Amino acid sequence: MKISEIYKILDEIAPFEFQESWDNSGILLGSMQSEFDKIYLSLDIDSDMLDKVDENSLVITHHPLIFKGLKNIDFTKYPSNLIYKMIKKDIKLISMHTNFDKCILNRYVATEILKYKIVDEQDFLIFMEVNMEFDKLCFDIKTKLNIKNLRVVKSKNYIKNIALCTGSGSDLIGKIEVDCFLTGDLKYHTALENLENKLSLIDINHYESECYFAESLAKNLQKNKIKAIITNSVNPFSYI
Structure with a gap:
């Protein structure tokens, strides 16, 4: 071929x-x-x-x-x-x-791996409804993505909606309005800023999410x- x-x-x-x-x-x-x-x-x-x-x-x-x-x-x-x-x-x-991220991978992880309800898609971002306690959401994500330990920023106890970007998507935080953002490669100052801004974060790691x-x-x-x-x-x- x-x-x-x-x-x-x-x-x-x-x-x-x-x-x-x-x-x-x-x-x-x-x-x-x-x-x-x-x-x-x-x-x-x-x-x-x-x-x-x-x-x-x-x-x-x-x-x-x-x-x-x-x-x-x-x-x-x-x-x-x-x-x-x-x-x-x-x-x-x-x-x-990045062409595959936009067209296939982010949606695949959302629907086939996490299995949450998608409500919107914007470029690299997938928006989903979850409606669960933050701790329960973390356990669910750990199980589905096979991650032993999660780094998280807990700003809210109850999470209605989330946004997902596999790989490294912290640069997209300014474009989202949700209760919690899932992505990898999160840095300390990003975590501190969003703790103050009341946006919960879950670091799903680069390798494990992609x-x-x-x-x-x-x-x-x-x-x-x-x-x-x-x-x-x-x-x-x-x-x-």
């Missing part, structure tokens, strides 16, 4: 033109005329994952391996070490980042009779 064929299908699922201006989604290794034998789906790329990928394959990731311009190529340092290994194994790479990329894309590819191997990169964090 050629890259051009799968790219057309991916563009129909989550159009690449919807990516943010700072993003780098699209073909990162290979060309439209490149051919491949197998497709692997993963949140990111790491060395262990690449060892398991067959030669002459296509890897489709959520996060772009090449995000900013590379000023030098040092095969002992990330990401050049992974690019070198991919070139040696003739592995092609396509990334679907590790559903592979399965959500696989289901969309199946509709086009495209088979893919679901894999996942390692979570760089460990919890002790």
